[in-house]
Amino acid sequence: MLVESDNHVKDSLDLLSKSWSIDPEVYDLHLGKRNDVADTVIEVNGVVFHIPTLADDNLYVLWKCIWPDCHNCCERQGRLPLTKDDIKIIAKKMGYVSESEFIKTETRFSSWEKQEPLDKVITTLTMLSLKRNSNEREEQDGTPLKCRFLDDRGYCGIHPDKPGVCWLYPFASWIESDKQKAVIHATFQLTGDCPGFYASKTLDPIKPVLNEYSEKIYDYNMAVSRTTRENYSSINIIDLQRI
Ligand code: SF4
Ligand code: SF4
Numbered sequence: 001m002l003v004e005s006d007n008h009v010k011d012s013l014d015l016l017s018k019s020w021s022i023d024p025e026v027y028d029l030h031l032g033k034r035n036d037v038a039d040t041v042i043e044v045n046g047v048v049f050h051i052p053t054l055a056d057d058n059l060y061v062l063w064k065c066i067w068p069d070c071h072n073c074c075e076r077q078g079r080l081p082l083t084k085d086d087i088k089i090i091a092k093k094m095g096y097v098s099e100s101e102f103i104k105t106e107t108r109f110s111s112w113e114k115q116e117p118l119d120k121v122i123t124t125l126t127m128l129s130l131k132r133n134s135n136e137r138e139e140q141d142g143t144p145l146k147c148r149f150l151d152d153r154g155y156c157g158i159h160p161d162k163p164g165v166c167w168l169y170p171f172a173s174w175i176e177s178d179k180q181k182a183v184i185h186a187t188f189q190l191t192g193d194c195p196g197f198y199a200s201k202t203l204d205p206i207k208p209v210l211n212e213y214s215e216k217i218y219d220y221n222m223a224v225s226r227t228t229r230e231n232y233s234s235i236n237i238i239d240l241q242r243i
Pocket of ligand 2: 073074077147148149150155156157158159162163166
């Protein structure tokens with residue numbers, strides 16, 4: 001699973017705990033305090049999911065979205081990177097005739113690093129991101145901001161035309177090459193901002209969720225590939241094993 005810096009996650013979890021009850025095992029997992037975390041791998045519709053498993057307690061950490069009771073991911077949105085498809089769809093939704101005008105007015109570049117759990121590489125991604133508010137500044141990239149499209153009832157003002165990343169959260173996904181074949185992997189982002197994680201003795205409750213998200217994750221990765229291929233974004237990879 002992808003875990004952000006412990007301090008940031010602790011602050012987010014403590015904030016979350018004021019409104020939601022978080023299983024103690026889930027809380028500790030977020031903070032990297034469990035030494036017994038194993039990886040349960042489930043392949044669904046061509047996507048390889050990695051489910052955190054707490055071996056000592058014989059528990060899986062699963063997730064379900066509890067919207068509309070919760071809309072914390074939109075209250076504390078860190079970054080909204082856009083695929084080429086997102087740009088086209090959202091520009092139209094926001095009433096822009098010209099995509100270049102939309103890009104100039106509503107987006108900015110963001111750049112961030114990812115280190116995938118199964119790989120010894122650091123990937124730096126640079127993509128156009130949708131501004132979360134019209135005054136968003138460069139130094140706010142990656143820090144939580146309330147998204148301007150969230151309304152008072154917890155609805156998204158540009159749904160269903162919201163960015164692909166909004167459909168994916170809290171999954172993170174990446175592509176790895178296996179025997180010259182591209183394989184899509186997915187796991188949870190444990191940022192401390194989502195109260196939907198829970199400990200379970202069985203994997204059964206997550207199976208319909210994985211089925212639903214496998215399609216979204218597959219389509220999103222294809223859209224990111226097209227975006228990179230057409231130079232709307234760039235990816236720089238550093239192989240730590242070769243340094
Ligand atoms: S994904 Fe998590 S944070 Fe977002 S609405 Fe669902 S439960 Fe809340
Ligand atoms: S675009 Fe919509 S779904 Fe995405 S963060 Fe904003 S309000 Fe939430």
